Amino acid sequence: MEPIWNRPERAARGPRPAHSRDEIAAAAVRVADAEGIDAVSMRRVAAELGTGTTSLYRYVSRKDDLLDLMVDAVMREEDPPEPGGDWRADLRVLAGRTRALLLRHPWFSAVAAARPGLGPGSLRWLEAWLRAVDGLGLDPDGMLAAVGTLRIFVQGAVLGEHAERAGGYDNDAWLAAQGSYGDRIIAEGAYPRLVRIMVEARAPHRADRHDTAFALGLERVLDGLAAFLPSP
Template identity: 55%
Template sequence: MNEPLIWERPERGNRGPRRAHSRDQITATAVAIADAEGIEAVSMRRVAQAFGTGAASLYRYVNSKDELYDLMLDAVLGEERLTPHTGNWRHDLREIAHHTRRMIRRHPWTATLTAGRPILGPNSLRSLEHALSALDGLPMDPDQKMIVVDTLLAYVRGHTMTEVAESEAMRRSGLDFAQYIQGQARYGRIVAESGLYPRLTQYWMEATVPHSPDREEQSFERGLAHVIDGVAARLPQS
């Protein structure tokens, strides 16, 4: 028989010595480490060091690092209150997308962990139920509704991961936005002059979004509009 999931197990049994910490404390510490140093820095040993104890002591609270990851994801999903739906499914999907984007920008490591990971914690389930309920009243079966939500969240994760990666590259370079763009433009001219990439050259030379200071916002909004328009296009026409 499979061992009960962490969500099925009480935090502390009635037997044994009183525990010095709580799951919430351990989770908050792990989240702080991931925010500051990346998810790769999170280990049972590293978290235990923050409490001045050994890694073995944490196994009284969680059975594995994967369980700790589950607790971390669920904790950050509960940080921000879910916005009540308006009844306009387009507006409500947009709000869900922006809500998710804000969470990933606060905690970039979540984009990697949430991809393909089962969503089972209370905050995770609440968020998924909220997203599905935005589609209430639309002529879709349960499979279609879940595909819409999965597609929306996959878009948000992918776009926001790109934003975070580019911001980190700019930070490491020590350049401001204008200097960073100038460096890219210089190389872009070399590529354009080669004549090998006419479509990319047209994009670089004629597109306005890549050169705008708010390009991340514009790009996200335009891509999100395509996702939502795609959902609308598959609805039966009245």
């Protein structure tokens, strides 16, 4: 189970490899983006590269290696942002950029959550998250908890967006279809707080409801973090 990052990409002797790890990872990411993560196999990636399945095992010894390469390839699509000196603003940027990355690759969240990110791209982003909360008076466990909470919020928010896209969800059509049932809920009077939301809330009807909900939710998470920071 030695991580692929601790193994040389090519043997010290022998012919020059026909493919690099980056090329293999890029091919696997293309397959996952187009067909879903379940379509990714050693055979399918080999076909994408125009090589034999057996030859692919010269570069990656198991599928877990391939998944690790895919995760890090995505994390290296762009560099993490430079800090600006305001911890809340820095965390907003990190959260927004991470959300955009997850939205580009619907398969990524589930794969990344199942394995620690140890590749260079993943480590650079983790360092950026930790750098944003460094200096706030948190101990190492507190720093991990703060970063973990923020990243879980981002992943959860994106999960809902992916689910809507995958199911062909149309918010306006859904709201219209629930009209008579909504009237029944209101008339029964058993859920007064929900009824108030149904009647008064505007966010569910907005075209940018995901962006708005993400921004508002992120601010509440940051407020919670600020409330538990040690006194200066």
